[in-house]
Amino acid sequence: xxxxxxxxxxxxxxxxxVLAVALDLYVEVEVEPAERLTVTSDGEGADxxxxxxxxxxxxxxxxxxxxxxxxxxxxxxxxxxGLGSSAAIALAAAxxxxxxxxxxxxxxxxxxxxxxxxxxxxxxxxxxxxxxxWRVSRLPLDTGLAFVAVVPDRTLETARARAALTAxxxxxxxxxxxxxxxxxxxxxxxxxxxxxxxxxxxxxxGPRTPxxxxxxxxxxxxxxxxxxxxxxxxxxxxxxxxxEGGDAAAVADAGRAALADAGVAGRVLELHADVExxxxxxxxxxxx
Amino acid sequence: xxxxxxxxxxxxxxxxxVLAVALDLYVEVEVEPAERLTVTSDGEGADxxxxxxxxxxxxxxxxxxxxxxxxxxxxxxxxxxGLGSSAAIALAAAxxxxxxxxxxxxxxxxxxxxxxxxxxxxxxxxxxxxxxxWRVSRLPLDTGLAFVAVVPDRTLETARARAALTAxxxxxxxxxxxxxxxxxxxxxxxxxxxxxxxxxxxxxxGPRTPxxxxxxxxxxxxxxxxxxxxxxxxxxxxxxxxxEGGDAAAVADAGRAALADAGVAGRVLELHADVExxxxxxxxxxxx
Numbered sequence: 001x002x003x004x005x006x007x008x009x010x011x012x013x014x015x016x017x018v019l020a021v022a023l024d025l026y027v028e029v030e031v032e033p034a035e036r037l038t039v040t041s042d043g044e045g046a047d048x049x050x051x052x053x054x055x056x057x058x059x060x061x062x063x064x065x066x067x068x069x070x071x072x073x074x075x076x077x078x079x080x081x082g083l084g085s086s087a088a089i090a091l092a093a094a095x096x097x098x099x100x101x102x103x104x105x106x107x108x109x110x111x112x113x114x115x116x117x118x119x120x121x122x123x124x125x126x127x128x129x130x131x132x133x134w135r136v137s138r139l140p141l142d143t144g145l146a147f148v149a150v151v152p153d154r155t156l157e158t159a160r161a162r163a164a165l166t167a168x169x170x171x172x173x174x175x176x177x178x179x180x181x182x183x184x185x186x187x188x189x190x191x192x193x194x195x196x197x198x199x200x201x202x203x204x205x206g207p208r209t210p211x212x213x214x215x216x217x218x219x220x221x222x223x224x225x226x227x228x229x230x231x232x233x234x235x236x237x238x239x240x241x242x243x244e245g246g247d248a249a250a251v252a253d254a255g256r257a258a259l260a261d262a263g264v265a266g267r268v269l270e271l272h273a274d275v276e277x278x279x280x281x282x283x284x285x286x287x288x
Numbered sequence: 289x290x291x292x293x294x295x296x297x298x299x300x301x302x303x304x305x306v307l308a309v310a311l312d313l314y315v316e317v318e319v320e321p322a323e324r325l326t327v328t329s330d331g332e333g334a335d336x337x338x339x340x341x342x343x344x345x346x347x348x349x350x351x352x353x354x355x356x357x358x359x360x361x362x363x364x365x366x367x368x369x370g371l372g373s374s375a376a377i378a379l380a381a382a383x384x385x386x387x388x389x390x391x392x393x394x395x396x397x398x399x400x401x402x403x404x405x406x407x408x409x410x411x412x413x414x415x416x417x418x419x420x421x422w423r424v425s426r427l428p429l430d431t432g433l434a435f436v437a438v439v440p441d442r443t444l445e446t447a448r449a450r451a452a453l454t455a456x457x458x459x460x461x462x463x464x465x466x467x468x469x470x471x472x473x474x475x476x477x478x479x480x481x482x483x484x485x486x487x488x489x490x491x492x493x494g495p496r497t498p499x500x501x502x503x504x505x506x507x508x509x510x511x512x513x514x515x516x517x518x519x520x521x522x523x524x525x526x527x528x529x530x531x532e533g534g535d536a537a538a539v540a541d542a543g544r545a546a547l548a549d550a551g552v553a554g555r556v557l558e559l560h561a562d563v564e565x566x567x568x569x570x571x572x573x574x575x576x
Contacts, residue, residue, distance in 0.1 A: 018467045126470030130485050137474040137481070140428070171455055174462035174491060179306045181466055182414030185473060186425040193425070197418050203462060 002030045003095035003102075004284035006274035007077040008084035008118035009147065009233035009240050013199030014180035018126050020118035021188075022274040023147055025076040025083065028286050029092035031060045034070035044075040045085065055086055056093040059109050063097035074286055080155035082234030087115030095280045102278065107134055112158075115234065122277030124188055140189035141273055146248035148241040149233060150218055150255040152266035156211060161235030164207045173202035187229065191244060196223050199231035199242075212237050214262040218255070225254020245272070290318045291383035291390075292572035294562035295365040296372035296406035297435065297521035297528050301487030302468035306414050308406035309476075310562040311435055313364040313371065316574050317380035319348045322358035332363040333373065343374055344381040347397050351385035362574055368443035370522030375403030383568045390566065395422055400446075403522065410565030412476055428477035429561055434536035436529040437521060438506055438543040440554035444499055449523030452495045461490035475517065479532060484511050487519035487530075500525045502550040506543070513542020533560070 005027050010020035039050040039057050048054065052067065061067040071093070077085040087110045094105035103120045107113035117127040117136040124141035127134055180200050187194030209215055215232065218239050222230040227241030241251045248270045255268040293315050298308035327338040327345050336342065340355065349355040359381070365373040378398035382390035391408045395401035405415040405424040412429035415422055468488050475482030497503055503520065506527050510518040515529030529539045536558045543556040 015466060015470070017463045018470060126467060126474070128467040128471050128485070130483075135471065135483075135485075137471050139470065139474060140477075165459060167459055168456045169459050169462050171453060171457050171491065174457050174465065175305045177462065178303060178465060178469055179414060179416040181469055182303070182306055182427065182473065183416050183423065183425050185470065186414070186427060189428075195418075195423075197416065197423075203459065 001096045001098060001280065002028065002284045003092040003278060003280045004028045004286065005088040005092040005119040005278050006122065007088055008115045010084060010112065010114040010118065011204060011232060011234055013184050013229070013231040014177040014201040014203070015126070015184065016201070016203045017114055019181065020114040021124045021141065021147070022118040022122045022277060023083070023271045024274045025271065026286050027073065027075045027077055027085070027088040027092050028284060029056050029089065029096045030072040031093065031096040032070045034068055037067040037069055039071045039073065041073045044077055045073070045079040048079065055089050055110070059090045059093040059105060060097040062109065063094055063099045063105060076286065078151050080157065081151050082156065082232065082236045082238040083149065084112065084115035084119060084234060086110045087112045088119045091116050091119045091278055095278055103134055103136070120278050122275045123273060139185055142189060142191040143273065144245050145188065145191050145273065146243050146245045147271045147273065148222065148227065148243060148248055148251045148255055149269040149271055150222070150239040150241070150259060150266060151269060152237045152264050154237055156235060156237045158235050161208055161211060164211060165204055166207060169203060176202050191228065194228040194242065196229050199229040205232050208232065208236060214264050215239060217262055218258050221254055221258030222251055225251045227251045289384045289386060289568065290316065290572045291380040291566060291568045292316045292574065293376040293380040293407040293566050294410065295376055296403045297370070298372060298400065298402040298406065299492060299520060299522055301472050301517070301519040302465040302489040302491070303414070303472065304489070304491045305402055307469065308402040309412045309429065309435070310406040310410045310565060311371070311559045312562045313559065314574050315361065315363040315365055315373070315376040315380050316572060317344050317377065317384045318360040319381065319384040320358045322356055325349070325355040325357055327359045327361065329361045332365055333361070333367040336367065343377050343398070347378045347381040347393060348385040350397065351382055351387045351393060364574065366439050368445065369439050370444065370520065370524045370526040371437065372400065372403035372407060372522060374398045375400045376407045379404050379407045379566055383566055391422055391424070408566050410563045411561060427473055430477060430479040431561065432533050433476065433479050433561065434531050434533045435559045435561065436510065436515065436531060436536055436539045436543055437557040437559055438510070438527040438529070438547060438554060439557060440525045440552050442525055444523060444525045446523050449496055449499060452499060453492055454495060457491060464490050479516065482516040482530065484517050487517040493520050496520065496524060502552050503527060505550055506546050509542055509546030510539055513539045515539045
């Protein structure tokens with residue numbers, strides 16, 4: 001069976017571990033019965049070891065209960081950049097292997113329920129762990145928004161990014177993020193209301209800046225270049241400028257110039273929200 | 289001049305100091321020039337000292353720069369119960385005294401910007417302090433919802449309720465509230481999606497329970513009685529059952545029975561969201 005899942009940007013501004021948006025870069029995974037395990041991988045991540053240790057193989061074997069599978073992975077999603085590549089692969093692999101609840105499998109195997117929820121449902125989502133499983137809230141998203149992703153040519157390991165966070169935060173910082181989360185949801189639902197302050201955050205972006213010292217300058221450049229707001233994507237290093245669709249090219253230019261000014265190698269992608277989420281079956285192929 | 293402002297329930301579930309809804313109980317304040325200060329007060333709060341120390345007198349004098357004012361206050365909002373009485377009085381007094389920015393005055397003089405924002409804008413709001421002042425986000429609210437207020441015959445001073453909170457919280461509790469805030473906003477915008485877990489919170493309701501030990505039992509009774517969710521209103525002691533409009537009478541009955549069972553004297557009000565907020569001028573009189 002074949003399944004397709006989109007990239008995603010999690011940890012949007014104040015929404016640490018909660019708020020994510022699906023983006024129009026895709027992973028396609030095909031899982032077929034075979035005599036023995038084979039994994040072929042094209043596109044982004046094709047240089048990773050393609051054997052039993054590949055995330056798609058681990059997830060599909062776990063779902064099927066055996067590894068006599070031919071697995072094919074094609075990906076447009078940069079790996080280990082904070083764009084939800086592993087969640088998309090885990091979700092698509094679980095679905096292609098026939099999982100009843102691919103979201104639960106992906107959240108468990110990959111460990112990023114926020115990315116998995118966005119990849120599953122599409123659009124803008126918040127995720128909550130309730131007693132009976134993951135609850136995905138699909139929240140209003142203004143489809144006139146574009147997402148300019150500044151993707152540095154460096155990886156930032158999630159474990160290291162997670163270790164940068166403190167175990168305790170002041171109550172006033174927690175309240176700060178609650179307020180900004182509401183402000184961000186207002187702005188993502190109606191782009192005319194989106195303001196730069198909406199992505200302000202006191203839980204993760206600051207503590208992670210030592211891991212990517214150029215980030216504040218790049219974020220500021222995106223806003224100066226016309227983005228309505230800017231924030232980290234996931235645990236970075238990808239940075240996101242959120243803008244009017246018609247401003248995306250100008251914001252992308254500003255992102256490229258800022259990367260050059262900062263001496264950071266990387267690329268800039270003009271993305272839009274994906275609103276389909278997980279697609280299983282014949283329609284599940286990469287666009288184009 | 290005359291102004292009217294609604295009651296409000298702040299600190300809704302996870303939304304400590306951020307999320308508030310305006311409710312259809314009202315305060316009306318009239319401010320007219322006079323030879324010397326007089327304050328007359330009818331309705332709720334009429335037993336409070338009616339002189340220069342009255343909140344309406346303090347606010348109006350401050351706005352006018354003198355106290356040669358005849359001030360009349362009529363209120364339907366129970367005092368010191370967590371229903372935003374003081375914010376409504378401060379807002380209406382500021383507006384009736386001709387303040388350019390009554391929200392800023394009320395937030396400063398009364399100290400509850402969340403209540404003041406709801407009373408100002410009506411409906412469901414989130415408030416953020418930005419560099420240029422208070423930013424009020426008006427968020428989607430399903431008008432099919434009703435709010436059943438269980439109002440004990442006891443006051444709970446905000447200062448004491450505030451002192452019960454801890455200065456630091458775990459990051460996981462902060463994240464928990466962020467997730468629940470998104471879940472609550474989803475449910476308040478579409479009542480079919482409102483679930484009891486949406487008002488779960490780890491920042492304020494638990495720490496304040498020793499000040500009102502019967503609260504958890506009363507909240508549970510509201511949900512068992514048909515409310516989709518239940519939470520504290522402001523810093524309490526009022527508790528709120530959020531329900532379908534058609535279920536309000538049954539939920540109110542459950543609230544009365546639970547008060548009786550717990551041996552707590554009090555009353556139960558069936559309220560709805562106010563969507564007008566602050567009204568200034570001839571239309572600003574109490575309904576009925």
